Amino acid sequence: EAQLVVSGGGLVKAGGSLRLSCAASGFSFNDAWVSWVRQAPGKGLEWVGRIKSKSHGGTIDYAAPVKGRFSISRDDLKDTIYLQMDSLKTEDTAVYYCTISDLWGQGTLVTVSS
Amino acid sequence: SYELTQPPSVSVSPGQTARITCSGDALPKVYAFWYQQKPGQAPLTLIYKDTERPSEIPERFSGSSSGTTVTLTISGVQAEDEADYYCQSADPNDTYWVFGGGTKLTVL
Numbered sequence: 001e002a003q004l005v006v007s008g009g010g011l012v013k014a015g016g017s018l019r020l021s022c023a024a025s026g027f028s029f030n031d032a033w034v035s036w037v038r039q040a041p042g043k044g045l046e047w048v049g050r051i052k053s054k055s056h057g058g059t060i061d062y063a064a065p066v067k068g069r070f071s072i073s074r075d076d077l078k079d080t081i082y083l084q085m086d087s088l089k090t091e092d093t094a095v096y097y098c099t100i101s102d103l104w105g106q107g108t109l110v111t112v113s114s
Numbered sequence: 115s116y117e118l119t120q121p122p123s124v125s126v127s128p129g130q131t132a133r134i135t136c137s138g139d140a141l142p143k144v145y146a147f148w149y150q151q152k153p154g155q156a157p158l159t160l161i162y163k164d165t166e167r168p169s170e171i172p173e174r175f176s177g178s179s180s181g182t183t184v185t186l187t188i189s190g191v192q193a194e195d196e197a198d199y200y201c202q203s204a205d206p207n208d209t210y211w212v213f214g215g216g217t218k219l220t221v222l
Contacts, residue, residue: 035211037157045149045157045200047211061209064115102159102168 002026004098009108014090016112020083022098022105029079031055032101036072036083038094039107048096051081066092088112116140118201118214125220132188134217136201139182146184147202148177150195151216157200161186188219196221 008020022034033056036048049062051072060072069087074080081098088110095107118138126132136146146164149157159168161177164184174189188195201214 037211037213044198044216045151045202045213047202047213050211063210097156099157102162104156104158107156 002103004100004103004105006096006098006105006108009096009110011111011113012088014088014112014114016088017084017086018088018110019085020096020098020108020110022081022083024079024081024100027103029100030076034072034074034081035099036081037097037099038092038110039097040091040094043094046094048083085110090114115210116205116212118203118212120199120201120214120217122215123218123220125222126188126191127222128191128193130191132191132195132219134186134188134199134201134219135183136185136214137183138203138212138214140206141179141182141184141203143206144203144208146177146179148175148184148186149200149202150197151200152197160199191219191221193221195219 005023012018031053033052035050038046038048049072052059071084073082090112093112095109097107098105118136120136148161150160151157160175164179165177176187178185199217204211
């Protein structure tokens with residue numbers, strides 16, 4: 001069964017850092033384009049960024065609110081995508097999901113305190 | 115950046131048909147996707163590439179496209195369909211995603 005497992009969330013102070021992981025299983029990961037999406041409490045879905053497969057150049061795109069602070073990387077040997085979040089702000093508080101094609105991970109909560 | 119516009123809420127009685135629209139200037143050029151989200155759960159992909167449905171999604175969920183508007187249609191609505199629904203697309207250069215604001219479907 002194909003699935004994505006997201007981990008690494010938690011409580012961090014503003015200005016701090018956190019790294020999320022999205023581990024894939026049950027399907028071929030190497031050709032996957034992976035997006036991160038977040039949802040602030042009580043709000044809608046917001047795209048964070050995306051990394052293409054290496055066969056498509058491994059291009060990475062970011063949403064304007066996180067550009068320069070967040071970075072996405074992939075380890076195809078471990079079938080895992082990472083979201084490194086630096087210089088965190090209180091407005092980054094959200095549940096973070098990863099998604100590949102029509103598959104979504106369960107999400108992990110990131111809380112940034114002031 | 116461009117925006118996708120959805121109605122904040124739609125109400126329908128069980129067994130009736132619900133239609134949720136999503137409007138955006140780029141929709142004639144890019145694909146749209148639809149997601150269902152229930153409280154405390156991750157989104158579930160209902161429709162991809164405007165009209166395609168993952169194999170595990172019931173046939174009563176369908177997508178259509180006309181000009182700058184895409185529509186999610188739920189035929190024979192059931193109580194379990196009460197949820198938030200989001201449309202999503204990308205910019206014409208496929209460098210970023212955009213989500214609609216979401217539509218809360220209430221089953222009366």
